[in-house]
Amino acid sequence: MLSWTALTEGSRGLDPKEFHMSLPRTVLSLLLFSSLFFMIPGCTIDDPVASAPRVGLDTRLVGSWSSEASEVYTISETHLYYEAWDEWGGEIVYAAQFNDETGIIIIRYDDDAKQVWSIYDQAWNVVGQHDMTGLDYYGIYYRDLSSDKVVFSNTNDQQNYGPTETSTLRGAINRFGFHNMSDWIDESFKPIYTRN
Numbered sequence: 428m429l430s431w432t433a434l435t436e437g438s439r440g441l442d443p444k445e446f447h448m449s450l451p452r453t454v455l456s457l458l459l460f461s462s463l464f465f466m467i468p469g470c471t472i473d474d475p476v477a478s479a480p481r482v483g484l485d486t487r488l489v490g491s492w493s494s495e496a497s498e499v500y501t502i503s504e505t506h507l508y509y510e511a512w513d514e515w516g517g518e519i520v521y522a523a524q525f526n527d528e529t530g531i532i533i534i535r536y537d538d539d540a541k542q543v544w545s546i547y548d549q550a551w552n553v554v555g556q557h558d559m560t561g562l563d564y565y566g567i568y569y570r571d572l573s574s575d576k577v578v579f580s581n582t583n584d585q586q587n588y589g590p591t592e593t594s595t596l597r598g599a600i601n602r603f604g605f606h607n608m609s610d611w612i613d614e615s616f617k618p619i620y621t622r623n
Contacts, residue, residue: 481523481524482521482522482523483522483523483524484502484504484519484522484532485522485524485530485572486504487572487573487574488502488532488569488572488577489502489503489504490502490622490623491622491623492577492579492620492621492622492623493620493621493623494618494619494620494621495618495619496511496618497511498510498511498618498620499511499623500567500579500620501516502519502532504519505518505519506518506519506534507519507532507534507567508540509567509581513542513543514540515536515540515541515542515543515565516534516536516537516540517534517535517536517537517540517563517565518534518535518537519532519533519534520533520534520535520564520596521533521596521599521600525605527572528570528571528572528573529568529569529570529571529572529605530568530569530572531566531567531568531569531603531604532566532567532569533564533565533566533567533596533599533600533603534564534565534567535563535564535596536563536564536565536592541559541563542559542565542590542592543556543559544556544557544559544589544590545557546589547588557589557590559590559592561594562590562592562593562594563592563594564592564593564594564595564596564598564599565582565591565592565599566582566591566599566602566603566611567579567580567581567582568580568582568603568608568611568612570617571617571619574622575621575622576619576620576621576622577619577620578617578618578619578620579618579620580612580613580616580617581612582603582611582612583611583612584611585609585610585611585612585613591603591611
C-alpha cells in the first residue's frame with residue numbers, strides 16, 4: 428500500500444514542499460494541453476450539428492412549395508400551412524437549421540387548423556380519431572433544401588403512425604432533434620417539393 432510519503436517523495440526523493448510547488452504547474456500544464464484539443468480543426472467532442480443548431484427560419488423556405496401528389500406547403504416568415512387531403516397550420520414558434528440543408532420547423536396550431544389523426548385497426552380501417560386536446564405543437568422536418576427544391580417530412584410516431592404533437596414548445600424542441608429524426612419520420616420516404 429502506498430503511503431503519503433511514498434507518493435510525495437517517491438523514488439526520486441522529492442521533498443514534500445517541492446511536490447506541492449510542482450502540483451499547480453502540473454495541473455496548469457494539463458489544462459493548457461487539453462485546451463489545445465479544442466483548437467485543433469477536426470477535433471470535437473460532440474457533433475456540432477446536434478449541439479449548436481442555428482435557431483431561426485431559413486429564409487429560403489419562405490414561399491409556396493408543391494409536390495407531385497398535389498400537397499402544398501405555404502410558408503411565410505411567421506406561419507406555415509399545409510394543404511392536401513386535409514388542411515392544417517399555424518404560427519411558426521421555433522425553427523432550427525441543423526446544417527445548410529436540414530432543419531425543423533415547429534408550429535403552434537391555429538385554433539381552427541389542427542391536424543386530425545385517425546386511429547386504424549390491423550387492416551388499416553379507420554376506427555376513430557386521436558384526442559388532440561391540449562396537444563398544440565407540431566414539428567415538420569425539411570431536408571435537401573436548395574433554392575428551388577426541398578423535401579418536407581411531417582412527423583408521425585413511426586411505431587404506430589400516430590400523432591407526435593406536444594403540449595408545450597419545450598417538449599416539442601426536445602422531441603424533434605437531429606439525431607432522433609428517424610423516430611419521427613420515414614427517412615427513406617423523400618417527397619420532393621418544388622417552388623411554385
